[in-house]
Amino acid sequence: MSPLHFLTLSPFLLAAVLPLLGKMAPRLHKGWVAAVWSAILFMTLIGYSAEIQAGSPINESLAWIPSLGISFTLYLDGLSLLFALLITGMGTLVSIYSIGYMNAAENSLNRFYVCLLIFMGAMLGLVLSDNLLTLYGFWELTSVTSFLLIGYNHAKQRSRYGALKSLLITMTGGLGLLSGFILLYIMSGTYTIRELFEAGAPLASHPLFLPAMLLILFGAFTKSAQYPFHIWLPDAMEAPTPVSAYLHSATMVKAGLYLVARMSPIFAGAPEWFWIVSLGGLITLLYGSVTAVKQTDLKGILAYSTISQLGLIMCLLGLSSLTGLMEGEERLLYAAAGTAALFHLLNHAVFKGSLFMIAGIVDHETGTRDIRKLGGLAQVMPIAFTISLFGALSMAGLPPFGGFLSKEMFLEAVIEPLHAGVFRLETWGVLFPIIAWIASVFTFVYSALLVARTFLGPRKKELQHSKIHDAPFLMTFPPALLGVLALVLGLFPSLAAYSLIAPAVEAMMPIITASGERLSPDIKLWHGFTPALWMTIGVVAAGTLLTLTARKWTRVYTFFPSKFSISGFYDVSLNFFERLTFRVTSLYMNGSSRSYIKYILGFMLLVLGFILFNSADITFRVGAYAQIAPYEWLILLGLAAAALAVPFTKSRPVAIILTGTVGYLMTLMFVFLRAPDLALTQMVVESISVTLYLLCFYHLPKLRTEQRAVRFQLPNFLVAVAVGILMTLIALAVLGTNPFEPVSDYYVRESYESAGGKNIVNVILVDFRGFDTMLEIMVLGVASLGIYNMIKLRRKATDVGSRQVMHEGEFAEEDAAEMRKSQYGYDGPEADFNEQAEEETAESDSPAKGGEENA
């Protein structure tokens, strides 16, 4: 186990011991543990940077399932290092911030930090994995932890709604991603990313190339909240603010960008890749920035702004994919788009992190995040005001902040495709600068509104009496540091450019280093009156104008009814599918175990019967049986008699004892047939199951009350007889057919030689097929918890989290109303109608609820 592996897995280990740590030092805020550990990880990773900069990536491998080609290989190059530093660095700051933000009195803090640490580990694993399947595993783990953290306040309906929405969308994308990875494996025969890079050109002409690309992009777009899969991100803002700052702006949503960057050596150069990534990003950029302006919630503005900035980076990644098609000087021009993408990624994490933290502070101090109720806070919260000014200026792309530089590079990059001469860019390429400019204007507007409506202007009455002041040091320090960093990145961009950005770009575009060229990551604050600078000046002019007149034209937004939004479509389809599955499931899940057994056996009949009669060389061997001793006849007769008697018995205990008899006689047969392991297992299982049945049946009503309902049922009879015949046939076929070499010799030999055991059965269980056993006991464990939950924690319809199933299987109307509210972020056009509906259902609900309780 290498240091790199330990580094990746350590957050998981820490998460496992965190609750114990809490018991030993109950007064310690767990945030310190997370903060200190992520700081250590950050320092360690910094230690690697010199090596990476010198161009020698670190590759550490650990066999996981060698027989399937799955290994736990970690690969640290410039790109992974940039992300890993982002993850641990932001992790440190967010943990420090959360110490002030999260109330230590809540004993559920364990849950929060355990999830946060697992997320950090998963994210590190994601960016360091060199194996597609481990990457996928970590990818899904980030979705799961994000789900848990969004739903942290699980008593709130909107938290649950947001959590489920993000899980459903990112997991669907994750499944697409997995399919894409498997297609890549089918094409190349390897799961290792390094080897995929080497597979090179033959991949591109493979018929599965395009499907694989589309599926992988689907995964990346859902994760990075690209249009039209962005709808989960605004609802994810229900998470505590540190989580929003960390997962939903700085790290997790950038996993999709990471994947696109990581996969670009494989796919770059294909026209589909270029168009989907760059246009998808461009549309997201425009949509996000335009929608952000109409938001009234501070975090809502930041969420849409995040969507738009992610689109910007995605667009740059798409533009940089042209690099491979160019030569010489031209090539470096397009590589600059890659530099811009990664530089903006860094800048975005810095300024958006600080702005999110400020939003959290404002929320903490005033109790609201609604900009319609805020204003004039600059007088009482001067520090927060200064920090947010830094962040917003960087976000709007104004000098001398980091955001200005990357925005300039972005504007330069979008002009470039006009001269590319590929993919008919000379005609359609003109879209890029136009859309980019419009989006930049709106970015300027929402940045300005964010600061102005919160900190400037007159203070509202409600905010004048309360004691509002700047936040304590622990909450102010992290955003302040990020604000300063935004300035430093603007004034001295070379600090990051040479050590972080350039190695990352080279890792993203191995073609540059392969051709012997070196990237010159010179980012200068002043580079003359370029077209990009004129565009920025235009942005400032138009943006200022629009900001000052904002109250007049924002009414335009009300023309678009939210009913037809993508989020509305999500709600409608989710509702539809829930009802559909409910109906379909009710068709066969009727609660009678007799029917279930009928289905199981019927299915078995179909499958086994089909195989039996459609396989080529199956011969039934009749006649050549072993001698059956007289005592064996006796046992068999007893067995048959006991089995036949079960349906005719009138009392349950007798039926149980009769089935037990069948089992015990079976045990005896196993003894005679010299199968001690089977006999032992059968005996113990039989004893326990008989007792279990007795325990269960003790609670059931007397059999006699059911007597009338049970009559002869032909389908059941037919299934029973058919199963009996089929099993007999299979037994005869087994005697007659022997197409394969028996595997037993192998086990007899190997279980002693390579596993050191003499009992083959047990060696197979714990060693040869240990994986199966492990998963089986896990299934057992889950089943037992399921039984425990069903019996002990019977939930009432009024409990938190339970769907109120009405008599017709309808969902409670008030849930739906609340959902609608949460999805629009404001009361919505139907608000009045909703409230009316709520009152009505409240009235009609009460008798129904009473009825349920009585029953």
Add this chain to the structure above:
Amino acid sequence: MPKGSDIFLQNVSKIVVFIILAFALYLFFTGHVSPGGGFIAGLTSAGALLLLALAFDIDTVRKVLPVDFKLVMALGLLIALCTGTGAFFFGEPFLKHAFGYFHLPLLGKTELHTALIFDLGVYLAVVGVTMTILITIGEDS
């Protein structure tokens, strides 16, 4: 469960329970060379506790063994998982076992096997699962 009052059953089971448990212990350790193993040993142990529950009642079992069997189950799963991941620390693939022959005092030449630790996980998981189900159903009245 109705309160048991069968004095014969109660007295016999007081002794038999320990015999069964001892047999389960034997099954557990002998698993690698002759019939037995964690699964059967777990079921047998659960059977012993079950006998106790039948002769007396569930409350008695809880008093005798005041453990949360859900935790026993979780512990078993954790042990099984750790033996799997433990192999990583030696640069081996997941769930790769190791064994060797050692001379131990009293026991003589003995085979020690990491599969036994895995089996311990199986054992605890099976006991935990069975007892969780039994106690849950038995107590629900």
